[in-house]
Amino acid sequence: MRGPDPWAAPPPPAPGGATGLGGAGSGPGAGRPVSWGREILAGAVVMAAVAAAVGPVLGLLWERLAPRVRLLVGGDALYLENPESQQAIAGDGTFLLLGLGVGLAAGVGVFLLRRRSGVAETAGLALGAGLGAVLAWRLGELLEPDRDEIRELARRLGDGAVIDAPLELNALGALIGPAFGALLAHFLCMALWGPRDPVRRPPVFPRWG
Template sequence: MTDQNTDADGGSGPSPEPGSGQAAPVPLSKSAPEPLPEPASPPEPEPLSAPLPGHPAEAADAPVRFSRELRTDLLLGLALIAGSAVLGLLMGLLWERVAPKVPLYADTSDIYLSDPEGEQAITADAYFAIIGAVIGLLLAALAYWRTRARDVGVGVPVGLALGGLLGGYLAMRLGVHLGPSSNIIATAKSVALGKTFYGPLAVTANGVLLAWPGVALVTLIVLTRIFSPKPSAPETLWAQPLSQASPERSDTP
């Protein structure tokens, strides 16, 4: 057997002989270990797009925002009133055309109803209410559709109510003016005795004037109730961790 050589320090094992098939030991590296990578810094929180409630910036912007919303509501209300006035004139023209008139005839002593059991006056009131209700429904639907992107303020309902009253009044006055003359005696003298003529067109039930604004307000409430998005709960910006919450007291000693 051959002698086993040791290295100069005496700490290594026997050196393998050439051809013995044993792998040579790999010397340990004495260089310094590589530094560990630095941990990634956490991302900075993004600034809030809107100031928190009670923030000085929000408090300073509140009067400006209130003034802007008030001006918008005022313009919407005035636009609805002006549009209702125009629609009221068109309603008066239509009502005078479709509403039945009360037939009359006269002799040498008095003026009589040609159809004593007729319901022309009630039918005229019904036509007035129906036309006004249809206009109020369509106008309220249009107002909601145009303002659905913003919160409905006081301008829309007030404009619909006042505009409906104004439009109904103008329609009544125009229809009466365009209809037969209100001077029945003069009209009876202008026609031959016993010949039928028509009495003045009139609204006998003043409650029909409320059909337009009433239907408009009900339509606006229903559309707002059905199609407006429901208010969501405010986003929680901070909550106390459960581990720091105070433990519940036990009733048992």
């Protein structure tokens, strides 16, 4: 049985630009130009959705779970009840850890909804998580009583009373937590369960016999 003629003309390319070797034109949708307007719109939608989800959730969790700094009323002044306490930095650490957790959930959610997300959507995920962190920071502090209310409460309670200081974020570096967690979860999901490139088939060598 004779094999294919090695001197014969190569077969014509398949419709749609497929090469038959699993190259750049062999996948679904290959050869079609990228619509950058659609990509940017998808990234903006992802950014808005992630920010709207991360901001309120993280802000409420931080306001509920962060430890408070205890203040001692002494005349017209307020003093730290325990100057050596770590509660001041514990609030920042709580925001960072909660932000990582919320960011991980956001990254997994975007992957489940958009398994074939592109560069614009990944950038939208990171920007949305960062914007959500800022919203959470402002929301958490907005839910706390302001300084005037704290002073009025101290005057009503009198000397020796102990009250909680309003929640504050002192280490702004904690704002990176949601974006880091979101990108980490998204990259891991893409590496483990993301779409794969088509496998290249080796070329068929001519049989001379």
